[in-house]
Amino acid sequence: MKRVIFSIVFLSVFCIFSCTDNKLKSITPGKIWPDNNGVHINAHGGGLLFQGGIYYWYGEHKIGGKAGNTAQVGVHCYSSKDLYNWKDEGIALTVFPENSGSDIEKGCVLERPKVIYNALTGKYVMWFHLELKGNAYNAARCGMAIADNPTGPYQFVKSFRPDVGTWPINFPLEKKDEPVGGMKSFFGGSSVPQHPDSMNIVRRDMDSGQQSRDMTVFVDDDGKAYHIYSSESNSTLHISLLTDDYQDYAGKYARFFSGRFMEAPAIFKKDGKYYLIMSGCSGWTPNAGRSAVASSIWGPWKELDNPFQGDDANTSFHSQSTYILPYPGNNDRLIYLGDRWNPEDAIDGRYIWLPIEFDGEQPVIHWKDEWKLN
Numbered sequence: 001m002k003r004v005i006f007s008i009v010f011l012s013v014f015c016i017f018s019c020t021d022n023k024l025k026s027i028t029p030g031k032i033w034p035d036n037n038g039v040h041i042n043a044h045g046g047g048l049l050f051q052g053g054i055y056y057w058y059g060e061h062k063i064g065g066k067a068g069n070t071a072q073v074g075v076h077c078y079s080s081k082d083l084y085n086w087k088d089e090g091i092a093l094t095v096f097p098e099n100s101g102s103d104i105e106k107g108c109v110l111e112r113p114k115v116i117y118n119a120l121t122g123k124y125v126m127w128f129h130l131e132l133k134g135n136a137y138n139a140a141r142c143g144m145a146i147a148d149n150p151t152g153p154y155q156f157v158k159s160f161r162p163d164v165g166t167w168p169i170n171f172p173l174e175k176k177d178e179p180v181g182g183m184k185s186f187f188g189g190s191s192v193p194q195h196p197d198s199m200n201i202v203r204r205d206m207d208s209g210q211q212s213r214d215m216t217v218f219v220d221d222d223g224k225a226y227h228i229y230s231s232e233s234n235s236t237l238h239i240s241l242l243t244d245d246y247q248d249y250a251g252k253y254a255r256f257f258s259g260r261f262m263e264a265p266a267i268f269k270k271d272g273k274y275y276l277i278m279s280g281c282s283g284w285t286p287n288a289g290r291s292a293v294a295s296s297i298w299g300p301w302k303e304l305d306n307p308f309q310g311d312d313a314n315t316s317f318h319s320q321s322t323y324i325l326p327y328p329g330n331n332d333r334l335i336y337l338g339d340r341w342n343p344e345d346a347i348d349g350r351y352i353w354l355p356i357e358f359d360g361e362q363p364v365i366h367w368k369d370e371w372k373l374n
């Protein structure tokens with residue numbers, strides 16, 4: 001009898017624990033990803049920050065329908081200890097009310113937010129791509145906001161264009177004095193532009209600052225930080241050194257992949273080398289991924305192949321890169337973070353997280369329906 005009672009008690013306790021443990025234990029790319037409230041995570045075009053043993057995920061908060069393709073709310077933040085289960089930390093950066101005149105007023109385009117921590121100032125610094133309300137994708141600015149805590153609230157500081165009045169360090173000297181002119185095509189905001197004379201665009205934008213659209217930020221081992229962004233009508237990637245407080249440009253930048261129309265840059269460092277995973281330029285429609293490697297962040301950058309392999313590799317498994325995250329406790333193993341956009345119902349965008357393997361120096365990404373970090 002004692003045995004029977006013991007078994008019943010044991011089974012009941014076991015059931016209570018196993019039935020109430022609804023924690024996620026794997027990553028299922030492309031599926032709904034519920035947060036601690038059971039709501040699909042709303043952090044698109046995002047980036048992660050690992051600070052004090054906690055991961056913070058920042059991304060574009062989207063609303064339903066096409067209206068969600070512009071910023072109606074702000075930047076959403078989530079936190080996690082295991083990368084599977086995410087707690088809603090609320091809106092880290094809130095857009096200003098309509099007609100407030102703010103650069104980040106409701107209805108602007110505020111994309112690809114990334115946060116880095118600055119040890120000198122103790123501030124969390126958020127960078128993002130900003131387009132002014134009602135002006136399509138023409139402003140081509142970045143925005144910057146700071147906070148004392150990782151989850152915010154972030155105070156909007158300014159929006160601006162990089163490197164006003166400064167020549168890229170790898171711009172040919174003899175080309176500097178050529179007249180601006182003869183530019184036949186500019187980025188119209190929706191389709192792949194024809195190849196512009198991109199050096200002309202650098203000259204044209206000398207006074208306004210260089211264009212900055214899809215972007216990321218990266219902190220190197222020596223604490224120096226860089227802003228990496230599509231410039232020159234999206235035709236060419238720029239890498240700009242930031243000031244020591246990470247809140248401005250230090251006046252040194254370089255241009256790479258001229259005329260290759262690289263977007264959605266995501267960077268990582270492995271075995272002392274720098275790697276970029278990027279996309280081509282086709283708006284919300286996915287395309288084949290790109291990758292590149294360099295021994296110095298200032299180049300030369302060598303373009304590699306499409307890192308995606310297998311069925312659907314030519315759409316990057318229907319995704320676009322946004323961030324590369326080292327595995328917990330292992331900087332040599334990396335995770336690809338991409339967005340599966342849904343421009344018709346923006347809030348329903350999905351997240352494509354997949355492990356990155358290597359074939360020599362070529363990063364390689366295979367599809368997995370479900371996988372675990374270990």
Ligand code: GAL
Nearest residue numbers: 045111214263264282283284
């Ligand atoms: C993509 C870009 C997205 C968004 C979109 C708008 O190319 O990566 O962040 O700007 O275009 O069409």
